[in-house]
Structures are given as structure tokens and as C-alpha cells.
Amino acid sequence: MTWLLLTFHGLSLLVYAFVVWRFARVHRSESRLLDELQEEGSVPARSRPVLFAVSYGIMTLAVVVSTSLLFAFQPHWL
Amino acid sequence: MTSDARERVIAVVPGHWVRYVRLVAVIALTGLADAAVFAAAGFFALHNPYLANGLFVAALLLLLLLYHWAFAAVASASMQCVIVTNHRVVSYAVRLLFYEELQEVAFEKMKSVDVVMDGFWPNLLRYGSLVFEGKVSVAYVPHPNRVARLIEQAQGLR
Numbered sequence: 001m002t003w004l005l006l007t008f009h010g011l012s013l014l015v016y017a018f019v020v021w022r023f024a025r026v027h028r029s030e031s032r033l034l035d036e037l038q039e040e041g042s043v044p045a046r047s048r049p050v051l052f053a054v055s056y057g058i059m060t061l062a063v064v065v066s067t068s069l070l071f072a073f074q075p076h077w078l
Numbered sequence: 079m080t081s082d083a084r085e086r087v088i089a090v091v092p093g094h095w096v097r098y099v100r101l102v103a104v105i106a107l108t109g110l111a112d113a114a115v116f117a118a119a120g121f122f123a124l125h126n127p128y129l130a131n132g133l134f135v136a137a138l139l140l141l142l143l144l145y146h147w148a149f150a151a152v153a154s155a156s157m158q159c160v161i162v163t164n165h166r167v168v169s170y171a172v173r174l175l176f177y178e179e180l181q182e183v184a185f186e187k188m189k190s191v192d193v194v195m196d197g198f199w200p201n202l203l204r205y206g207s208l209v210f211e212g213k214v215s216v217a218y219v220p221h222p223n224r225v226a227r228l229i230e231q232a233q234g235l236r
Contacts, residue, residue, distance in 0.1 A: 001131065008138050015146045022174045023153050029178065030157065030170065037087050037163055056149045063145060067138060070116070 005071050009064050016060045020053045085165045088232045093158035094205035094220040101155060105148045112140045150174045160208070160216055160225065162232050169216045183210040185233050193222045 027049045119133035154174045161168040167188070169181040188210055195206035206222040208229075209215045219225055 001134075004135060005138070008142060012142060012146070015142070019146060019150050019153075019174060022150075026157065026172050026174060026178060030172075033168070033170070033180070034087070034090075034161070037085055037161065037168075052149075052153055059145060059149065063141060067141070071134075 001071070005067065008067070012060055012064060016056060020049075020056065023052055024049045085163050088162045088164060089225075089228055091160040091162070091219065091225055093155070093218040094203070096199070096203055096205055097155050097158065097218040098152065101148075101151055105144070105151075108140070108144050112137055112144060115140060158218065160219060162225070162229055164232050167210065167229055169214065181214050181216070183214055187211065188233070191226045191229050193226050195222060 115133055115137040119130045119137060122133065123130040154172050157170065157172045159170050161170065166182055166184045169179075171179045171181075190211065192209040192212070193206055194209060194215075195201055195204075200206045205218055205220050207215050207217045208219050208222055208226060
């Protein structure tokens with residue numbers, strides 16, 4: 001069960017990294033599109049990849065910590 | 079080159095907030111179901127440890143799928159927008175892990191913009207779809223009549 005939990009956390013972090021990378025890429029292509037249409041800086045930034053990465057990261061950490069605690073305080077699952 | 083010949087953005091219209099409602103409802107319901115599976119795992123822990131282990135693993139997997147999907151779906155929905163320039167209308171929609179869709183309708187080809195606000199909720203919450211030339215459709219546009227007027231004004235700015 002411990003290995004399973006570690007695999008779960010590893011998978012979580014991998015998926016997190018992948019989704020953040022995809023979001024940053026899509027955001028870049030959207031910014032490029034707006035830059036093509038208009039000079040840079042004249043359109044307010046609508047997407048916020050940093051905010052997304054931070055809130056998503058906090059949630060990922062919360063899930064990792066809470067499931068670990070849940071697991072740790074149920075010794076009969078070991 | 080005259081200033082009108084150069085393309086410039088007139089407006090960037092993000093999608094209506096109602097596009098999050100169904101998403102949030104699905105996330106909340108699935109989250110509750112996941113919490114119930116975790117609770118069931120705890121309930122069976124003393125009497126039937128094998129069942130408890132199975133339920134715990136199932137709850138973990140559901141949680142893994144749910145919250146990663148939730149973040150990806152909300153991020154995708156937040157990127158939907160309609161960009162109106164003095165030359166064309168660009169509709170931008172993204173599903174982070176699946177597709178990136180960019181639909182463009184140039185004013186030269188555009189003769190009509192239809193507004194569809196069909197049903198109780200679209201009329202109450204003021205959202206609807208814009209249909210260009212009966213082919214290209216953009217859903218969840220806030221105040222679509224206002225956006226259609228804006229597009230007609232932009233056509234005049236060409």
C-alpha cells in the first residue's frame with residue numbers, strides 16, 4: 001500500500017507538470033495570436049499561467065499531504 | 079498603408095461565466111462520490127480490511143482523475159474568447175489535452191451575424207450563440223446582441 005501511495009503521488013506530480021506545460025504552451029500561442037493582431041502590451045493579459053500553476057500546485061500538494069495523512073492515521077491499512 | 083488597412087483589435091470578449099456551471103456541478107458531485115468512497119473505506123477498515131484497501135485504492139484513483147481533470151477543464155474553459163478586429167472575427171477555444179480550435183471569419187466573406195438566445199436560461203442570464211454565415215457558431219457569448227452590434231460597427235471601420 002505504501003508503494004501504491006508513492007506511485008499515486010508520483011503520477012500526480014507528473015500529470016501536474018504535464019498540464020502546466022500544456023497550459024503555458026497554449027497561453028504562448030494565444031499571446032502570439034494577439035501580438036500578430038496588435039502591438040504587444042495593448043491587450044490586457046487574460047490568461048494567467050503563473051496563477052494557474054500556483055493554485056494547481058497548492059491543490060496537488062494538499063492532495064498529496066491529505067492522502068498521506070489519511071493513510072498514516074489508518075495503521076490497519078498498512 | 080493607411081491606418082484602416084492595418085489590422086487592430088476592437089474587442090476581446092471572453093465566454094460567459096455560465097460555461098463553468100455544468101463543470102463545477104460535475105466536479106462537486108464527483109468529489110462528493112469520492113469522499114463517500116473514502117468514508118466507506120474507513121467504515122470497512124476494522125471489519126473487512128481487504129474491501130477497505132480496495133475502496134481506498136479506488137478512491138485514490140478517482141481523486142487522481144478528478145482533480146487533474148477539473149483543473150485542466152477549468153483552465154480550458156477560461157481561455158475561450160471571441161476576438162473582434164477591424165478585418166475579421168476570430169473565435170478561440172481550447173481543450174488543454176485534446177485540441178486547440180481557431181475559427182476565423184473575414185469581413186469580406188461575412189454577410190450576416192445571427193444571434194441565437196434559445197431557452198429560459200440564456201434569456202435570463204443574457205448569453206447565447208453567434209452564428210456567422212449559418213456555418214461558424216460560437217457558444218456562450220455574453221450579451222450576444224451587443225457583440226453582434228460591435229461586429230457590425232467593426233465592419234464599418236474596415
